[in-house]
Amino acid sequence: MPTHVVSSESEIVDAVMTAREWTSPLEIVAGGSKRNFGRAVVTMGSVLDVSGVKGIVAYEPEELIITAAPGTPLDEIEAALAQKGQRLGFEPADWGPLLGEPAGLGTIGGAICADVCGPARLRYGAMRDSLLGFRGVNGFGEAFKAGGKVVKNVTGFDVPKLVCGAFGTLCVLTEVTLRVFPRPPLSTILRVSELMPEDGFALLRRLWSSPLEATGLSFSHGNVLVRFEGEKEPLAEKCAAARALIGARDVEDVEQGEIAFRAIGSGEIFVDEPYDVWRVFVPPAAAAQVAAQIDSPLWLADWAGGLLWVGALPGSDVVRAAAAKAGGYATLLRASEETRERVAVFEPEDAARAALTKSVKAAFDPLGLFNPGRMWDGV
Amino acid sequence: MKLAEPDSDIVAHGEEIAAALRAIVPDGVVSDAAGLAAFDGDALTAYRQKPLVTVLPRDAAQVAAVLRYAFEHGVPIVPRGAGTSLSGGALPRADGILLSLTRMNRIKEIDLDNRCVVTEPGATNLSITRAVEGRGFYYAPDPSSQIACTVGGNVAENSGGLHCLKYGLTTNNLLGVEIVLIDGARLTLGGKAPGARGLDLLGVVAGSEGLLGVVVEATLRILPKPPATRTLLAAFASVPAAGQCVADIIAAGIVPAAMEFMDRRCIEAVEAHCAPGYPKDAEGVLIIDADGIAAEVDHATARIAEIARANGAQVREAREEAERVKLWSGRKAAFPAMGRLAPDMLCMDGTIPRRKLPEVLARMAEMAKEYKLGFCNVFHAGDGNLHPLIIFDVMKPGELDRAEAFGAAILRLCVEVGGVLTGEHGVGVEKRDLMPDMFSEADLAQQQRLKCAFDSGGLLNPGKVFPTLSACVEGGHMHVKDGRIPFPNLPRF
Numbered sequence: 073m074p075t076h077v078v079s080s081e082s083e084i085v086d087a088v089m090t091a092r093e094w095t096s097p098l099e100i101v102a103g104g105s106k107r108n109f110g111r112a113v114v115t116m117g118s119v120l121d122v123s124g125v126k127g128i129v130a131y132e133p134e135e136l137i138i139t140a141a142p143g144t145p146l147d148e149i150e151a152a153l154a155q156k157g158q159r160l161g162f163e164p165a166d167w168g169p170l171l172g173e174p175a176g177l178g179t180i181g182g183a184i185c186a187d188v189c190g191p192a193r194l195r196y197g198a199m200r201d202s203l204l205g206f207r208g209v210n211g212f213g214e215a216f217k218a219g220g221k222v223v224k225n226v227t228g229f230d231v232p233k234l235v236c237g238a239f240g241t242l243c244v245l246t247e248v249t250l251r252v253f254p255r256p257p258l259s260t261i262l263r264v265s266e267l268m269p270e271d272g273f274a275l276l277r278r279l280w281s282s283p284l285e286a287t288g289l290s291f292s293h294g295n296v297l298v299r300f301e302g303e304k305e306p307l308a309e310k311c312a313a314a315r316a317l318i319g320a321r322d323v324e325d326v327e328q329g330e331i332a333f334r335a336i337g338s339g340e341i342f343v344d345e346p347y348d349v350w351r352v353f354v355p356p357a358a359a360a361q362v363a364a365q366i367d368s369p370l371w372l373a374d375w376a377g378g379l380l381w382v383g384a385l386p387g388s389d390v391v392r393a394a395a396a397k398a399g400g401y402a403t404l405l406r407a408s409e410e411t412r413e414r415v416a417v418f419e420p421e422d423a424a425r426a427a428l429t430k431s432v433k434a435a436f437d438p439l440g441l442f443n444p445g446r447m448w449d450g451v
Numbered sequence: 452m453k454l455a456e457p458d459s460d461i462v463a464h465g466e467e468i469a470a471a472l473r474a475i476v477p478d479g480v481v482s483d484a485a486g487l488a489a490f491d492g493d494a495l496t497a498y499r500q501k502p503l504v505t506v507l508p509r510d511a512a513q514v515a516a517v518l519r520y521a522f523e524h525g526v527p528i529v530p531r532g533a534g535t536s537l538s539g540g541a542l543p544r545a546d547g548i549l550l551s552l553t554r555m556n557r558i559k560e561i562d563l564d565n566r567c568v569v570t571e572p573g574a575t576n577l578s579i580t581r582a583v584e585g586r587g588f589y590y591a592p593d594p595s596s597q598i599a600c601t602v603g604g605n606v607a608e609n610s611g612g613l614h615c616l617k618y619g620l621t622t623n624n625l626l627g628v629e630i631v632l633i634d635g636a637r638l639t640l641g642g643k644a645p646g647a648r649g650l651d652l653l654g655v656v657a658g659s660e661g662l663l664g665v666v667v668e669a670t671l672r673i674l675p676k677p678p679a680t681r682t683l684l685a686a687f688a689s690v691p692a693a694g695q696c697v698a699d700i701i702a703a704g705i706v707p708a709a710m711e712f713m714d715r716r717c718i719e720a721v722e723a724h725c726a727p728g729y730p731k732d733a734e735g736v737l738i739i740d741a742d743g744i745a746a747e748v749d750h751a752t753a754r755i756a757e758i759a760r761a762n763g764a765q766v767r768e769a770r771e772e773a774e775r776v777k778l779w780s781g782r783k784a785a786f787p788a789m790g791r792l793a794p795d796m797l798c799m800d801g802t803i804p805r806r807k808l809p810e811v812l813a814r815m816a817e818m819a820k821e822y823k824l825g826f827c828n829v830f831h832a833g834d835g836n837l838h839p840l841i842i843f844d845v846m847k848p849g850e851l852d853r854a855e856a857f858g859a860a861i862l863r864l865c866v867e868v869g870g871v872l873t874g875e876h877g878v879g880v881e882k883r884d885l886m887p888d889m890f891s892e893a894d895l896a897q898q899q900r901l902k903c904a905f906d907s908g909g910l911l912n913p914g915k916v917f918p919t920l921s922a923c924v925e926g927g928h929m930h931v932k933d934g935r936i937p938f939p940n941l942p943r944f
Contacts (some may be wrong), residue, residue, distance in 0.1 A: 132804070132806075133701075133702060134698040134701050134702050134805065134806060135701075135804050135805060135806065135835070136701060156702075157704055158704075187646070187647075193645070197619070197623055198645070198646065200647075200651055200654050201619065201623050210897055214893040214896070214897070215893065216891070216893040216894045216896075216897045217890070217891075217894050218894065218897070218898070220802070220870070220871040221804075221869060222802040222803070222804060222834075222835050222869070222870050222871055222874075223615075223616065223802075223834045223835065224611060224615055224616075224620065224802050224831070224834040224835065224836045224874040224875065225802055225871040225873070225874060226608065226609045226611075226620070226658050226873050226874065226875055226876070226877055226878075227871045227872045227873050227878060227882075227886075227889060228878065228886065228889075228890060228894075228895075228898050228916065229655055229658070229659055229662075229663075229898050229901055229902075230609070230622065230654055230655055230657060230658050230659075231655065231897070231898065231901065233622070233651045233653075233654025233655055233657075234650060234651055234652075234654060234655045234901075236647075236651055236654070237646075237647055237650070237651055238650055238651075242650075253706075254701075254704030254705070254706060255704070256704070257704075277564060280566065281563065281566060281587075281588075281675055282675055283675040283676065283677050283678055283743070283744060284744065285743065302747060303747075303750050305746050305749075305750060306743075306744065306746040306747035306750050308746070309744055309745070309746035309747070310744060310746075310747075313744065353644040353645050353646045353648070354644050355562075355565045355642075355643035355644050356564070356565055356566075357562075357564035357565045375645060378644065378645040379645065395644075398644075399642060399643060399644060400644035401644060401646075401648040418648075418649055419648045419649060421649060424636050424637075424638055425638060425649070425652075428632070428638065428652065428904070428905070429649060429650055429652075431903075431904035431905070432650060432652070432901065432904045433650075434904065435897075435900035435901045435903060435904040436897070436900070436901075447649065447650075448649075
């Protein structure tokens with residue numbers, strides 16, 4: 073497939089105008105770390121390589137915002153923020169290794185398009201809660217902007233929300249502005265071991281409903297993992313309060329706990345395992361029941377139970393049915409290309425919703441030029 | 452601002468439309484002039500317009516039937532909650548149905564296990580907190596009209612409040628909605644499970660000002676109530692010092708629960724009104740709340756006080772709840788205090804980069820001389836959301852026009868310094884004509900195409916948000932659905 077390498081918004085406009093002329097679709101790629109996530113793009117066109125549209129445009133720590141070109145590596149953004157004692161709120165995870173790519177390839181644009189959020193989503197919100205504004209090129213070949221560059225804005229439709237998790241099916245991003253958060257100086261991770269799932273999830277929800285503002289509440293292999301962050305004294309008080317709330321059980325301080333949370337966000341335990349990997353989104357109170365129904369040999373939970381990571385035998389449809397029954401849904405994050413042709417990667421939509429999705433897609437990209445078929449047939 | 456001429460054809464069929472709505476909602480249609488007077492506008496008081504007819508459905512099925520009727524007959528429809536919009540979002544049309552959701556005010560479910568409340572749209576904002584506070588929870592978005600404003604209106608306007616920097620706007624606390632589309636189809640977006648299951652349509656419905664669909668149910672995130680709150684008052688001899696203090700607090704990694712700035716004019720007005728005890732010689736004061744667990748709040752207040760003093764402030768901490776309430780009473784009385792100085796008031800709502808505050812205040816003082824009008828400023832300093840209050844007398848010839856021109860100049864200034872036209876009040880009719888100051892033609896065209904994806908006939912809340920009405924086109928052709936042409940009375944272009 074031919075590849076267009078672009079390095080500016082005007083070059084992207086040119087590439088889209090050419091694609092329009094020939095009605096020749098574009099697969100939009102930057103770092104390429106998540107190319108194996110989603111349905112295979114209908115590839116009778118070209119690859120649009122936007123990795124050269126990169127660099128931090130403006131970083132204003134006192135305004136709590138950063139503006140960058142979408143091809144900027146996540147590592148570069150996180151390093152710049154760390155220098156000023158700040159960070160991204162949604163704790164982007166690196167899904168590269170899980171998807172068969174090297175680590176460290178991810179870009180901020182890719183994280184936005186795939187809505188990559190890690191354990192801290194629980195406390196600071198998802199990608200969509202951080203993206204304040206963007207510039208992009210739509211399928212008409214027009215450069216446009218939406219949202220703003222301030223933390224509080226309701227001017228016009230909140231289009232930034234819509235591009236988060238849209239997998240590049242609506243427009244090609246050319247600049248993004250994100251809200252950032254202070255980085256607490258210290259963190260403590262507590263572990264409670266040997267819990268049955270039912271009890272583990274109940275404990276997660278008790279902590280979640282307390283005012284202790286945990287920034288991580290996960291469960292795997294019988295262990296509840298809790299992360300608190302802050303200044304020294306407040307942190308000590310939170311941990312003491314958490315221990316009191318947990319009760320008589322043994323509570324251990326985990327050394328290297330940050331590594332444990334990074335592994336949870338990136339689905340590390342599945343990397344070398346033969347399973348398909350699902351992300352199952354459920355009402356937290358239904359997590360234990362859904363996990364029991366799926367009965368997977370390898371799974372873990374994050375976001376106080378709202379997210380289950382599930383390993384399943386290739387092609388299994390148990391996962392999606394169990395999620396749906398509990399009022400949730402499931403995304404097939406990793407599977408062979410063959411499986412992804414057979415099994416819907418994203419939750420299938422009913423007729424009314426599918427019609428609206430298609431209308432929205434057409435409002436941005438009526439010719440279906442951008443990543444066609446990546447999410448569903450025609451989108 | 453000029454409102455659109457009503458469609459005389461629709462107006463002529465008013466009785467027929469009212470009769471059709473009565474068949475759907477037998478006990479909830481208002482069509483007599485006296486009754487309609489109660490629905491002739493919202494909190495943007497300069498504009499008054501009676502609707503053709505008001506309908507007050509009791510459930511989602513009736514809402515769907517009303518929308519279906521409007522769709523089939525090409526009648527504009529304006530959704531309305533409590534009518535507290537400051538931007539004219541619920542301003543009726545003489546040729547349109549006003550759809551009031553206030554009778555749908557039932558809280559349907561309190562689900563503490565999933566930390567959420569499911570409610571009908573007409574429930575008031577405050578009623579959500581009232582329903583869960585006994586169990587130690589609350590609903591965070593707290594627009595100042597929270598005793599009256601409804602959840603449905605909050606979703607439509609993406610309402611904010613004093614605590615947005617730490618807790619977000621409505622959209623960040625909204626888990627799901629059921630909406631009715633213009634053709635009567637009902638759709639659930641989001642829910643108790645996290646994430647968007649596909650395109651984040653919930654994200655774009657929130658804050659869409661009633662242009663995309665009508666919310667008939669909302670699922671709201673509730674938060675555990677912080678065990679401790681402490682309040683500081685910091686008084687500054689200059690505005691730049693106050694601005695620097697705000698920047699330093701943020702740079703120190705502190706996210707206060709609230710951080711409110713009032714300028715000298717505002718301090719004078721509230722002191723005359725309710726004497727909250729602010730230093731009268733100050734050029735500006737900050738009222739700062741820290742909340743959380745006790746040790747965290749102690750740490751934050753100590754740091755904030757230190758930073759404020761380093762910026763030359765006199766700092767006072769409220770020692771007890773009564774004093775805390777008193778410190779806040781001045782901020783909360785800013786509106787009525789200014790209201791005593793003149794019969795009419797415009798409350799503007801731009802957001803600016805925080806560091807631009809001194810520059811913006813100085814330029815506004817210059818503008819006030821030019822427009823010969825009184826004004827003052829309250830500022831959600833944490834998130835840069837500026838609320839200039841302009842006072843005038845609508846009975847004095849030319850004053851409304853001057854006030855609107857002054858307001859528009861302020862908002863243009865907000866955009867010029869890198870900010871936006873509205874931080875939490877919405878565009879509505881008030882800021883509609885300023886949209887081209889912030890957005891290019893391509894930006895607005897993209898938003899209007901999104902509108903068309905939901906409402907190709909342009910029937911939902913027409914005349915709001917967008918300065919010009921463009922007919923929806925598909926591939927260069929006029930969109931014709933089921934044989935009907937949208938806007939049949941408009942010249943084709």
